[in-house]
Amino acid sequence: MKHKTPLLDQLESGPWPSFVSDIKREAESRTKNAKGVDYQIPVDVCDDILGVLELTYVHKRTHWKHGGIVGVFGYGGGVIGRYCDQPEMFPGVAHFHTMRVNQPGGKYYSTEYLEKICDLWERRGSGITNMHGSTGDIILLGTHTPQLEEIFYELTHDIGQDLGGSGSNLRTPSDCLGKSRCEYACYDTQALCFDLTNEYQDYLHRPAFPYKFKFKFDGCPNCCVASIARADMSFIGTWKDDIRIDQKAVAAYVGGEIKPNAGAHSGRDWGAFDIQKEVIGLCPTGCMAWDGKKLTIDNPECTRCMHCINVMPRALKIGKETGISILVGAKAPILDGAQMGSLLIPFISAEPPYTEIKELIEKIWDYWMEEGKNRERLGELIKRKGFQKLLEATELEPVAQMVKEPRTNPYIFWKEDEVEGGFTRDIQEYRKYHLR
Amino acid sequence: MPYDPSKPLQDRITDIGPKNYEEFLPPVIKKNFGKWDYHEILEPGVLVHVAEGGDKVFTVRVGGARLMSISHIREIMEIADKHCGGFLRFTTRNNIEFMVDDQSKVEPLKKDLLSRKQPGGGFKFPIGGTGAGITNIVHTQGWLHCHTPATDASGVVKAVMDDLFDEFTSMRMPAHVRISLACCLNMCGAVHCSDIAILGYHRKPPMIDAEVIDKVCEIPLAIAACPTAAIKPAKIKKPDGTEAQAVAVNNDRCMFCGNCYTMCPAMPLADAEGDGIVIMVGGKVSNRISAPKFSKVVVAFLPNNVPRWPETTDCIRKIVEVYAGDARKYERLGEWAERIGWEKFFEKTGLEFTHHLIDDFRDPAYYTWRQTSQFKFTG
Ligand code: HEM
Ligand code: HEM
Ligand code: HEM
Ligand code: SF4
Numbered sequence A: 001m002k003h004k005t006p007l008l009d010q011l012e013s014g015p016w017p018s019f020v021s022d023i024k025r026e027a028e029s030r031t032k033n034a035k036g037v038d039y040q041i042p043v044d045v046c047d048d049i050l051g052v053l054e055l056t057y058v059h060k061r062t063h064w065k066h067g068g069i070v071g072v073f074g075y076g077g078g079v080i081g082r083y084c085d086q087p088e089m090f091p092g093v094a095h096f097h098t099m100r101v102n103q104p105g106g107k108y109y110s111t112e113y114l115e116k117i118c119d120l121w122e123r124r125g126s127g128i129t130n131m132h133g134s135t136g137d138i139i140l141l142g143t144h145t146p147q148l149e150e151i152f153y154e155l156t157h158d159i160g161q162d163l164g165g166s167g168s169n170l171r172t173p174s175d176c177l178g179k180s181r182c183e184y185a186c187y188d189t190q191a192l193c194f195d196l197t198n199e200y201q202d203y204l205h206r207p208a209f210p211y212k213f214k215f216k217f218d219g220c221p222n223c224c225v226a227s228i229a230r231a232d233m234s235f236i237g238t239w240k241d242d243i244r245i246d247q248k249a250v251a252a253y254v255g256g257e258i259k260p261n262a263g264a265h266s267g268r269d270w271g272a273f274d275i276q277k278e279v280i281g282l283c284p285t286g287c288m289a290w291d292g293k294k295l296t297i298d299n300p301e302c303t304r305c306m307h308c309i310n311v312m313p314r315a316l317k318i319g320k321e322t323g324i325s326i327l328v329g330a331k332a333p334i335l336d337g338a339q340m341g342s343l344l345i346p347f348i349s350a351e352p353p354y355t356e357i358k359e360l361i362e363k364i365w366d367y368w369m370e371e372g373k374n375r376e377r378l379g380e381l382i383k384r385k386g387f388q389k390l391l392e393a394t395e396l397e398p399v400a401q402m403v404k405e406p407r408t409n410p411y412i413f414w415k416e417d418e419v420e421g422g423f424t425r426d427i428q429e430y431r432k433y434h435l436r
Numbered sequence B: 001m002p003y004d005p006s007k008p009l010q011d012r013i014t015d016i017g018p019k020n021y022e023e024f025l026p027p028v029i030k031k032n033f034g035k036w037d038y039h040e041i042l043e044p045g046v047l048v049h050v051a052e053g054g055d056k057v058f059t060v061r062v063g064g065a066r067l068m069s070i071s072h073i074r075e076i077m078e079i080a081d082k083h084c085g086g087f088l089r090f091t092t093r094n095n096i097e098f099m100v101d102d103q104s105k106v107e108p109l110k111k112d113l114l115s116r117k118q119p120g121g122g123f124k125f126p127i128g129g130t131g132a133g134i135t136n137i138v139h140t141q142g143w144l145h146c147h148t149p150a151t152d153a154s155g156v157v158k159a160v161m162d163d164l165f166d167e168f169t170s171m172r173m174p175a176h177v178r179i180s181l182a183c184c185l186n187m188c189g190a191v192h193c194s195d196i197a198i199l200g201y202h203r204k205p206p207m208i209d210a211e212v213i214d215k216v217c218e219i220p221l222a223i224a225a226c227p228t229a230a231i232k233p234a235k236i237k238k239p240d241g242t243e244a245q246a247v248a249v250n251n252d253r254c255m256f257c258g259n260c261y262t263m264c265p266a267m268p269l270a271d272a273e274g275d276g277i278v279i280m281v282g283g284k285v286s287n288r289i290s291a292p293k294f295s296k297v298v299v300a301f302l303p304n305n306v307p308r309w310p311e312t313t314d315c316i317r318k319i320v321e322v323y324a325g326d327a328r329k330y331e332r333l334g335e336w337a338e339r340i341g342w343e344k345f346f347e348k349t350g351l352e353f354t355h356h357l358i359d360d361f362r363d364p365a366y367y368t369w370r371q372t373s374q375f376k377f378t379g
């Protein structure tokens, strides 16, 4: 190894996979170069990653500088610029720009495809990646400026693959694996994610927004990709009709023949399964009943929290009339505190070509681009201007589902046209009856 | 035709989007798309999904560092080629899933995965991360790539997962426990809704590099970047005695976000003693039983004690143990804390309640104080 790394070396022990050992492995592979690769950035880039990280562990301060504007021609996102503040000590990582590559739906891969990405990144980059970044992209971590166009060219020409989003753009949308392998999926998350990603390529690559904008697609209210907490628009699968019950399978759960919650709790002895306590008693709406033989659900009272289905997946199935709930405005705490998404559309069909969904998205974007301040997330705009303004912009009728409870203050901003006779009055007429 | 730097726009291809996921679905997944009937966790890390027609897919889930070399990816490919017909997938929480279409293929796959070790003895592919256990940590870049982190990401994650390894490979928790890490308060990962969140936090306002600030910064941009309006224009004396246009920071208003440094390289704020970790707990994103919740700050500061962050791993271990022992089946950490009351949470975990934990940031603060005479006494 080029640099001594006594602190990092302590992260090589222990059972969990060590990223330090892994970077060392790549460093050795580059030094050896068994395949005779014509490396386009310094061979010792991985040594220098370890070197600069070790120095960071000594100083407890990052050694990366903000990257300024780097990118590929015509795109306003997809590349994160990064420079090292000790380029002479670590020339291999003097530039260390990241490229975000738009991941496939559900994050399924063929080895054939991964091979091409690995070959490209071995030759033109550091050979270090994130699988994946927290937005969902494949992150190619660290290359030099002249390589950016080359990589983009090979990605698009040889692999048929585009970059993802960064900056004040649509960020790379991401989805749960949905119908591909999950019986809870109420709509095809991958199909909708793919369709919208392609429909809005221009917004993904060219900044037109006040700030970032995220779509995330969860197939059901379990929210495995955390759309409700992380997306400006969260698409959460749901259903309108009844939970389907297989009474025989219910009896099998009660009789202990099938493990509850698909076996998720089998690491501890929780005692025999008690349907009354574990399902009926925990149903948040109290809409279930069990008479010892038959399970009944008062479906109009059910809020589709998924608990009973999660506990007894073989006995209970989501309904058949499925669609999507759309929530808007989730964001991380900066600046006025974190926001969860707020329900805007209780139910919308999720059938291609998704015309209604697209019309809604475009109305929301028009409103946000018109009214949003620089670096104001959609959720902040909605808070600043009020939910009513969003309803006006999206031409939606208010429904009680949109709120948890009605307002607790009567300070209603009545509009003139809502009040009989309007606001213009005759003070002389008034004074006829009320002396000064 | 390779790329020609002298003609950058020749044959340019843009806006083609991601690959179509259908190309990457293993045959059994493609065949049964939308026709899955139920699933079962056979043992920690091993799932079976059964389709309506009876087809089965067996999934072996393994953990890993999301920071991954291509040598490691090539090894993953080799395994997928050998056992899984050349397909695999990653989960949202940085796990890798190897899928086979017959139960007889599971044991050889598991054996192969567990036999692969790193030089330090660690597993390359630990099997687990399912059900009521602790799965892999989602995290951000940290000291490995970002310019504003207040702590590392990969190193802290490694230390915490080493400590919680047995919980990754088992399912003895009352419900699943999701841990996330973000290395500064921008929280690029969704740590604000995790059962346990590890958050990097700076505690010193930016310094001002008087010598260069007027040359390297667009001062109005730095001022505008500050979310709390803590920065104002000011004249400053340079080391050579001349005066220059610069900025002044109102330290009392600074929330240590580092946005100014993003705009202006002459305003660094990282500091060895100032920076460290905040622990937040009790968030969730699932709608199961109770509504999604934000995580709450329960430890205001832990130091960056490299390379293994013992204060942080101890604190998390303590919270996990008390929760595991006290919560009811199906109860998420936040649901448990709300049922027993946060005052009891502090009593049971032994974490100290300090004034830093009372919200004083803007509007939402009031709603976190107690507007009732109901509370529990703690000793
Ligand atoms: C003013 C605020 C913010 C700044 C200056 C900022 C800056 C950055 C930077 C520089 C990176 C790149 C890190 C790297 O690769 O070196 C990044 C990544 C990212 N940011 Fe932010 N960020 C901000 C707010 C947020 C917020 C509020 C969110 C989420 C709601 C977010 C989500 C992300 C995500 C998901 C990534 C990818 C992280 C990863 O996978 O490592 N950012 N951000
Ligand atoms: C549910 C709603 C409310 C009820 C039932 C209610 C009831 C009352 C009653 C019974 C009084 C005593 C009247 C008296 O002594 O003649 C009172 C006084 C008053 N209320 Fe309300 N009130 C309500 C909401 C509000 C609101 C929303 C405001 C203003 C924001 C408000 C402002 C006042 C004021 C300023 C007084 C006079 C207090 C004083 O004399 O010091 N009230 N209210
Ligand atoms: C009680 C609630 C939950 C249940 C019953 C549940 C159930 C499931 C099921 C059945 C799957 C599909 C697994 C498979 O096909 O192998 C899954 C995947 C997943 N879940 Fe959950 N889930 C719940 C809550 C959550 C939460 C709250 C999170 C995150 C904070 C989460 C994160 C994930 C992730 C990351 C995956 C992998 C999804 C992917 O990569 O597409 N889950 N979950
Ligand atoms: S969100 Fe629902 S549909 Fe999607 S993977 Fe999770 S449990 Fe399945």
Ligand code: SF4
Binding pocket: A282, A283, A284, A285, A286, A287, A288, A297, A301, A302, A303, A304, A305, A306, A307, A308, A309, B289
């Ligand atoms: S989904 Fe939730 S609310 Fe509906 S019946 Fe089941 S437990 Fe009750």
Ligand code: SF4
Binding pocket: B140, B141, B142, B146, B147, B148, B149, B150, B182, B183, B184, B185, B186, B187, B188, B189
């Ligand atoms: S959380 Fe902060 S430090 Fe970490 S990657 Fe995001 S912006 Fe950088």
Ligand code: SF4
Binding pocket: B205, B206, B225, B226, B227, B228, B229, B230, B231, B249, B253, B254, B255, B256, B257, B258, B259, B260, B261, B269
């Ligand atoms: S660190 Fe953030 S709050 Fe403090 S001065 Fe800079 S921009 Fe303002």
